[in-house]
Amino acid sequence: MFESAELGHKLSKEEYAAIEPQxxxxxxxxxxxxxxxKDFAAVILINGIDGAGRGETVNLLNEWMDPRHIxxxxxxxxxxxxxxxxxxxRFWRALPAKGKIGILFGNWYSEPINERSFKRMKKAHLDQRLSELNRFEAMLAAEGVLLIKFWFHLSQAGQKKRLKALEANPDTRWRVREADWEIYEHYDRYREVAEHVLRRTSTGIAPWVIVDGSDPQYRAVHVGKTLLERLQRRIEFVRKGFRTRQTAAPLVAAPDxxxxxxxxxxxxxxDKKDYESQLEKLQGRLALAVRNEAFAKRSLVLVFEGxxxxxxxxxxxxxxAALDTRQYHVIPIAAPSDEERAQPYLWRFWRRLPRQGKVAIFDRSWYGRVLVERVEGFCSEADWMRAYAEINDFEDQLVSAGAIVVKFWLSVSDxxxxxxxxxxxxxxxxxxxxTPEDWRNREKWPLYEPAVCDMIDRTSTENAAWTLVEADNKYYARVKILRVLVDKLESALKH
Structure with a gap:
């Protein structure tokens, strides 16, 4: 994959001077x-071999364009x-809003490449991570983000020459770290892993661009022209009203x-007496569970829909009522703000995730994409159909990071x-x-019912199952919610 980047591409100073101004x-x-x-956001990923000119290229882009908007x-x-x-x-928090350009050094590829290169990660685990990253990038692309991925490459001899030149210059000596030489010593292994990663993650929606880093003039023009062409083509694509063709298989209701x-x-x-007796006991168990020292290394994400x-x-x-006020945060979800609409739809939920030892309670949640947005036509069928898999991925990542995810759907009769x-x-x-909106939603319940059933059917997973709550009797509903929550929390902390 890197052979073409080792051909020694060059541009003379005269050729560069003729191209650069325009x-x-x-x-x-x-x-x-x-x-x-503000048609879309552009995310530029900067990866590659140490000494291949990644930093110099980004500095040049900041010089050529307005750095206030990069x-x-x-x-x-x-x-x-x-x-x-x-x-x-941490990468979700760094995503730029529509109209902006974001440049990410040390992005989501750096850690898996380094871990595998130094044999701290098994190949099966690496491939699992790469599959997750492909789905992540597919979701960003479907949300309109333009992904441009650059790999700056050098041969081993070229890397050695570059690192020595940097070390010899007092002004650039600080840029060479001990880790850079360590990677150089493992160059063949690093290259092998990088080739595998790039091959598995160079997709139609987010292909890798390999940049020969040996010549600064060639490198700058290659990156600049690639960036310009990708931006201009996407702008033209959006302005003409085109959209990536997406289809979705229909969801068919049960015949009966x-x-x-x-x-x-x-x-x-x-009855009320039974309710009050059980409520006190369950709240006591909940309080003890979140004070358990094991919970200090976990977090709790509660989702309430209904x-x-x-x-x-x-x-x-x-x-x-059973929690310390310093320990939890209730997050009511309404229509997205202008800032939130300028980002992929899951962005506003990622940024509200709790740290260890804390509880996040979502009063409505990311399921709006497959409920209100589906019913009201705020997104296309293809958008809400792909959201099921994206939500499952999101919740799997929460659980893998130690979160306990508990989801409730509350139902009442007409x-x-x-x-x-x-x-x-x-x-x-x-x-x-x-509000008048509540009355309007009530009239639309025949449309919401199949949407809710599809949501439960497609997003009730082994990691984050739905609990359906019969809520005509509020006493029963509250006790059931607390009992399910306490049982799941105690079981998770025990294991």
Missing amino acids: LRTDLLNTQFDLLEH EVHAFDQPTDEERQRPPLW ERNLLNALVLDQPM MDAAGKGGAIRRVT AEQLRRFKAREEEAFKRYKI
Whole structure:
């Protein structure tokens, strides 16, 4: 894969001088065109052999374009805060908004390449990571992000020459680390792993561009022209109203119309005395569980979804009553803000993930993509169909990083929902809970019901199963939620 980058590509100073002025002008104009119209975000991944000119090239791009609208992030070893969350968390936080260009050094490829090169990671684990990264990049591309991946390459002799030249210059000596020479000593192994990684992750939506790093003039022009062409082609593509062709297989309802929701017996018996007795015991167990020293190395993510007036707020209050206020955060999810709409849809949830020893309670969640956005037509069928797999990936990453994910769907009957709506309108302190939107959603329930059933069927996994809660009786619903939560939390901490 790297053979063409070892041919010794060169541009003379005269050739470079003839190309450079127009290239930097075109890049700057294209950058401002992107910034003005905010058609998409561009993410540039910078990887490659040490000494191949990665830093110099990025500095040059900042010189040629407006650096105020280029977000450069350099990632080293993860911090303690980053280690307490899934590996991709720190990269999600660095994604640029639409109209911006983000340059990521030490991105999601650096760690797996280094770990495998020094035999700290098995090949099977590496390939699993690469499959996850392919799905991650496919999701970004489907959300409109332009991914441009550069690998800066040098032969082993070229790397040695470059490192020695940097060390010999007092002004650049600081740039050569002991780790650079260590990688040089393992060059053949590093190259072998890198070739495998690039071959497995060079896809139609995000191909790798191999850059010969031996000649600075050639390197600069190659990167500049590639970036310019990719940006201009995407801008033209978007302006003409084209979109990547996506199709989705239809979801077919059961012939007998029986489903997960209409099969529930929603009015379950429980009186107030029994409720209060069980509530106190379950809250006590919950309090002890989150104080357990084992929980200090875990986190808890609670998801509450359900019909309007099904009792999500009341259930959440019974959970938080058992927790230290410094330990949890309730996150109500409404329509995305302008800032959130400028990012892939999962971005606003990634940035709210709890660190170890903490609890995040989502009052509605990332499932809006397959519920309200599906029903209201806020996204295409292809978008919400691919979201099932993307959500499962997201939750798998949470669990792999030590999070305990517990999800509840609360259901009430049509008659009980109507009774609660009317009660809210009649009681002054509850009027804020009822809006014209609630009444409109009630009329659309025939559209929501199959969406909910599809959601549960396709995203109830061994790592993050759904619990369906019969919520006509609020006492029963609250006790069931607490019992399921405590049982799952205690079991996870035990194992």
